[in-house]
Amino acid sequence: MKRFSLGSGARRPGLTAACLAAAATLAAPAFAATQIPVWVSLNAHNAEVFESLAKAYNRSQSDVQVDVRNFASPEALNQALDAAARDKKLPALAQLGDSHTLEEISQRPYVQPLYALQKSGPLKDIRWFVSSDNAFIHDPKGRLMAFPSMLEIPVMYYNQDAFKKAGLAPAAPQRTWIDLQGQLVSLANRGSRTCPLTSDLPVSINLENLAAVNNQLYASADNGLKAKGLPSFSFDLTYVRHLSLMISWVRAEIMTRPDAGVQSVRRFAQGECAVMMSGSSHIGAFNDQRKLNYAVTGLPYYPEVTKVPGNPFVSGAGLWVMKSAKPVTDAAAGFLGWLAQPEQAGRWYQQTGYLPVTQAAFKDTPAGFYKDLGQWHDLVAVYAGRSAVTGQGFRIHNYPAIRTRFQQILTAALDGQQPAVTALNLASTEGNRIARQR
Known part of the structure; x- marks a missing residue:
């Protein structure tokens, strides 16, 4: 197939600016994908796993584009988040550690609790793995405040x-x-x-x-x-x-x-x-x-x-949802729902060392995965x-x-x-x- 560049085409007799504009209009997508900036602070290996999941999600549909930014440390992420809040350029999701002071995060004016998004939509019927009586990123009523993807022991x-x-x-x-x-x-x-x-x-x-x-x-x-x-x-x-x-x-x-x-x-x-x-x-x-x-x-x-x-004690962090326009919040919830599906949640658990996000991620992990990991299965199951x-x-x-x-x-x-x-x-x-x- 012969390939033409815009530059060579523009020099052809009879190809007018109006024709080019019409062609560009026809070639452009009918709508732009909703951008979902996600900020994390992960070690190099886990960041690579997360970014590969985000790329897989982007390939699976065309409505939402997830853009991952990995910070060198939780402190650097928090500093950037404070600046983004002042500039009103917040990401859609951000990894924040509970630090055993849940109220400090939940009372920030720019975050919203995960349980508020669970009443309907892709997060509604998920059976989470860590028990609701565990205080880590759960409020006193046992409700999840953030997506539990980076919990560890x-x-x-x-x-x-x-x-x-x-x-x-x-x-x-x-x-x-x-x-x-x-x-x-x-x-x-x-x-x-x-x-x-x-x-x-x-x-x-x-x-x-x-x-x-x-x-x-x-x-x-x-x-x-x-x-x-x-x-x-x-x-x-x-x-x-x-x-x-x-x-x-x-x-x-x-x-x-x-x-x-x-x-x-x-x-x-x-x-x-x-x-x-x-x-x-x-x-x-x-x-x-x-x-x-x-x-x-x-x-x-x-x-x-x-x-x-x-x-x-459980420690680590969760993905917190930032307050955004409804289309962005809905798109973020859709991405989290996709991450919680058995295939993605299982891959995340098996390739990182974080606790399973869902019961299905733990149940569907084959016994062979634990063969060379000592007591890891029993340490997680409790x-x-x-x-x-x-x-x-x-x-x-x-x-x-x-x-x-x-x-x-x-x-x-x-x-x-x-x-x-x-x-x-x-x-x-x-x-x-x-x-x-x-």
Whole structure:
């Protein structure tokens, strides 16, 4: 077929400007697609999965065009969102972390709750996976405030090759802290000297989920979920014992000092670290590491405190719907409904490590998917059912600032600057002070 350019055609005798205008009118679409800007902050692997889903949705129809923008960090996304609100150029959907202060997000004038869009349309009859009694991105009535696509839990990753090299059988971590210590010593002496254990979630592992996994309350007033009474922190002997143990692990070099950046994740992915405690959202990226023979299990617990370990808190983020013109809101709801369909929801769950969005996504995942993932199936399954009070989540005013302060205090203690009891007394005092600031 001979191909003509507009430039060559314009030089042909008799081809007038009027003819060109008519041709352009005939070639143009009858209407423009509704644009749906979606802002996320995902690691490189998960961003690629999300963008591929968005492209598939764009190919599946012509009425809506989803445009994904991935930010380097949640903080960068929030800053851009504040600026967009001032300029009245908001995206249709934005990934926002609950941060255990749901009201801070829900009271922003430019967001609307997901449940408001569930009364009719593509989101009406979806059976969500995480139980409605879980406080994470659910309001006190159990209604979803955001699309639950980026929910995760902390897990213990382990390099099976490192365990085998150390002669540990079975090649998996012990679930109690003291028994894990013996394994870390063996790992350090037999091949994993530079990094037996690491973590990028110091506050989550050593404070928040130390409570949940040991079936204890993290804060008073049922972790701040009671309507009456302000929650407060009081870190008891269990915390003192645990932090003292962690300080000794850092001093003995069987644990690298936890960091809140990406260094720990990178080191584990490269096979340098034998054990890592981190969020489950790295599973998809780790599955792409051909030389990484890893699996997951639950966080450790203290059998002196609880006979059976509890379940860690759900964390992560959801896709929040921004207030927009009705055509944009309807189009955004349509895209979310498509993401919740079994094929897309299943793909998202299996390729990322986030908790399933829907019950169907979990139920339809083949058993073979879990073959090399250790306890991942069982760790996920419990979140479809009702949670114990100690594991439902927590709501504490100003918690992002509290978590930052807790991290500073933990870092100082793990550096040997303060004994555990002094650090924890300071943490409870500071946490209670910040929680009461207005």
